[in-house]
Amino acid sequence: MKIGDLAEKTGVAPRLLRYYEEVGILHPFRSANGYRTYGEPAIDRVLQIRELLEAGLTTEMIREVLPCLEAAKEGTPKQCPVAKDLDGLRRQLSSIERRIEVLQRNRQAIKTYLHAWEDTLADTPAEAG
Amino acid sequence: MKIGDLAEKTGVAPRLLRYYEEVGILHPFRSANGYRTYGEPAIDRVLQIRELLEAGLTTEMIREVLPCLEAAKEGTPKQCPVAKDLDGLRRQLSSIERRIEVLQRNRQAIKTYLHAWEDTLADTPAEAG
DNA sequence: CTCGACCTTCACATTAATGGAAACGTTTAG
DNA sequence: CTAAACGTTTCCATTAATGTGAAGGTCGAG
Incomplete structure (x- = not known):
């Protein structure tokens, strides 16, 4: 999924998705041409980020809690x-x-x-x- | 009470107390010489402001809810x-x-x-x- | 008078978010 | 294939909000 697709599915502007990567709360892959590539889970992740930001959390707090929130959701703590x-x-x-x-x-x-x-x-x- | 006294009693720097006035959530009187003058209730008000800001509210939200929170506390809605x-x-x-x-x-x-x-x-x- | 507290004003730092420019990739129409 | 149109990239700048710092002037207590 490219950044425009993710933007459309989440209602979050591409510019802001790049910003979330910059502050370390979103980690897309890169394809050969340099384009950011997102998987399906990125949709939920972005929505979760928006929710937490609107609840008043900072990106720094989100960076710390997001991995655990995803692990809790999937029931499979990776590392x-x-x-x-x-x-x-x-x-x-x-x-x-x-x-x-x-x-x-x-x-x-x-x-x-x-x-x-x-x-x-x-x-x-x-x-x- | 002058701004330095309030700062000492609340742990909030004078500079920040002036800022809270600027954004309309703190309303000191002025004495003849132009000095800001605060009453005793200002102490609780400042502590409440700090609490709400740390809970993630914006000064705009605080400006809307603070009068009601004070009225609720005193049990005497002014106007x-x-x-x-x-x-x-x-x-x-x-x-x-x-x-x-x-x-x-x-x-x-x-x-x-x-x-x-x-x-x-x-x-x-x-x-x- | 001197010194500290206060005044205003301008500037700066940080965070979340956005805008624009210039270059490159991809897609589509001719 | 070419060329326009569109998406994406990076980089730099900007806005709004919260907060802080410093300069230059005023007030008043000792």
Whole structure:
């Protein structure tokens, strides 16, 4: 699969796919003419990258967690991770868990506030000031 | 409270506090000489800003949700929010909830992967390759 | 007066993302 | 086969967002 095909299947511009390679989170093969060549799994990988970026992770975090996320998905961990990688993974896990806690706490506050006002406005529909 | 005091109490550099004002998420008063003046609530506000930024939110999102988070904390909503603000809040809530889902799903995958490898390494402590 | 804290303003670093130019490969129409 | 059209390559520059640094001036406490 060439970069344009992958772009079309993922909705991610070729330019951005090259950027993801540059920052080390996407690793296409090269064919004889120098063109990037992607396999089918690259589609899921790109979608996963987009999802994680939109969730606020950095490309550096993604670079550390992506291999493990793919291994978990396929159930076949390719190579034994080094201790250093496991440490990095533990740190990323902690970071993600902190984020979840913060987001959950603030989501609750927003929900409460929002529902309180929706109730108020529903009770007094023509009293806006 | 002057900017240096707030910086010391929050661990956030004065330069960054000025930046937060510039992007509209911190609103100090000005005393006659032009100095920024902060009240006690600014301490919590700055800590909350740091927390949300570290959780991956943008200053724009924070600008929309912060007033409501403060109102929720104090239990005394100052002014009636406009419908436009409520809409923005609903969008931010959706965005935060999407982020939580993504992070939770991937946290679980990382945990599973990590524990699987920790078990493996514990079972065969001298077989690293 | 001096010195430290504060002011504004311009510049810079980094990250995620995008745009353009020039060269090369591939495909298609004539 | 040729030539235009299109996709891809690399390289350099740029934008927006978050954050930091430094210059030059003002304020005020000692």
